[in-house]
Amino acid sequence: MQKHRRSEMTLAAVLACAAGFVDAVGFIHLGGYFVSFMSGNSTRGGTSLAEGNWMGFAIAFGLVAAFLFGVITAAILRRLVPSRKRLAVLLYVTAALASAVALFDLGVAGWLAPAMMAVAMGAENVIFERDGEVSIGLTYMTGTLVKMGQHIANAVTGGDKTLWQRYALLWLSLTTGSIIGGVAYLALNLNALWIAVAVLVGGVLFNDWIRRNPPRPPATRVVL
Numbered sequence: 068m069q070k071h072r073r074s075e076m077t078l079a080a081v082l083a084c085a086a087g088f089v090d091a092v093g094f095i096h097l098g099g100y101f102v103s104f105m106s107g108n109s110t111r112g113g114t115s116l117a118e119g120n121w122m123g124f125a126i127a128f129g130l131v132a133a134f135l136f137g138v139i140t141a142a143i144l145r146r147l148v149p150s151r152k153r154l155a156v157l158l159y160v161t162a163a164l165a166s167a168v169a170l171f172d173l174g175v176a177g178w179l180a181p182a183m184m185a186v187a188m189g190a191e192n193v194i195f196e197r198d199g200e201v202s203i204g205l206t207y208m209t210g211t212l213v214k215m216g217q218h219i220a221n222a223v224t225g226g227d228k229t230l231w232q233r234y235a236l237l238w239l240s241l242t243t244g245s246i247i248g249g250v251a252y253l254a255l256n257l258n259a260l261w262i263a264v265a266v267l268v269g270g271v272l273f274n275d276w277i278r279r280n281p282p283r284p285p286a287t288r289v290v291l
Contacts, residue, residue: 071195071203074277076233078270079195079203080240085266086191086206087244089164092252092259093184097126102181103188103206105131133182137163137189145193153274156194161267163187168260180257208238 071079086103093102101107112127141156148155167183170176188206195203204210215234222228251259 070197072277072282074280075195076236078273078277079205080236081266081270081273082191082194083205083237083240084244084247085263085270086188087241087246088248088251088263088266089184089188089244089260090206090241091245091248092257092263093181095249095252096257097181100126100130100181102130102184103134103191105134106207106209129182130185133185134189137186137191138193140186141190141193142196145196151278152196153194154271154278156190157267157271157274160187160190160194161264161271163190164260164267165264168257168264171257171260184260203237205237206241208241211237 090101090103094100100111108127108130112124112131115121115123115127141159144155144159145152163183164187167180167187170183171180191205192201192207194205195201211234215231215238218227218231218234222231248259248263251262
């Protein structure tokens with residue numbers, strides 16, 4: 068994460084906020100299942116199976132499958148497009164999330180809306196990728212908190228004093244998004260997702276600004 072520019076970290080924070088928003092909306096709508104936190108769904112699915120709750124098991128692992136589908140298809144998309152790979156994935160995420168709320172609004176297969184939300188959240192994690200690996204995870208924060216703790220320890224013991232702040236920014240962004248998403252769902256139901264779609268559209272535009280404004284090379288000092 069330390070190799071990413073500040074502008075990229077700003078974009079990541081915006082997208083993490085959107086992910087928290089969407090996950091909160093999905094969590095309330097589904098009565099305690101997640102559309103981006105698959106560790107939670109795996110645990111819920113396992114305990115549902117142990118209790119003989121087959122519907123709960125199907126919902127939890129159906130969402131896991133949809134999330135994984137989003138990751139796989141977004142990764143394939145990155146490999147297929149010749150350039151502007153981040154833009155392609157951003158557009159895919161935006162389209163998937165817009166499809167989810169459109170299905171709900173049109174009353175056409177509305178039960179697919181949570182699955183499409185999970186597809187979008189899985190795909191979002193492929194936006195930042197380097198050398199075939201995710202460089203910034205946007206929808207899950209356990210690893211982020213671990214790394215933040217490690218870098219705080221480094222700062223306390225004489226290491227880099229500021230690197231932990233990048234991880235804190237992502238966690239705070241997702242948490243803030245979840246608060247806003249919960250409030251928005253109570254007011255708007257799944258139509259709250261249009262707010263997240265608008266944020267993603269803003270992310271697309273900001274990503275284009277980043278592309279058009281590459282970092283300037285450091286000035287060369289001339290010694291006379």
